[in-house]
Amino acid sequence: MNRQPTVDFNPYAVLTVDTEADDERIRAAYLAKLKQFPPDWCPAEFEQVRDAYELLRDRRRRALYTLFSVNPEAPLQSLMGGMDNQRRFAGPAPWMAVLKRR
Secondary structure: OOOOOOOOOOHHHHHOOOOOOOHHHHHHHHHHHHHHOOOOOOHHHHHHHHHHHHHHHOHHHHHHHHHHOOOOOOOHHHHOOOOOHHHHOOOOHHHHHHHHHO
């Protein structure tokens, strides 16, 4: 993949397969989508289909995506984008306050 898909990118929805689909079904769906969205006519859709197939054809990456529902290659900042700075890293201060009370 030459670009990072967004956090809300769902490769199963792009290829229209379910999460229990095997390798053959994923490849068949990919080839069908390639016929539907050729690279010279629909470059944006083609990139999305290609990225979805790249993620799902590798069993390790597919398992990570299926378990955690995030792209394994997505940068950590994008996964934590909705959190404020206080909640991203609390640091030792809360623990130190608990220890000092004892």
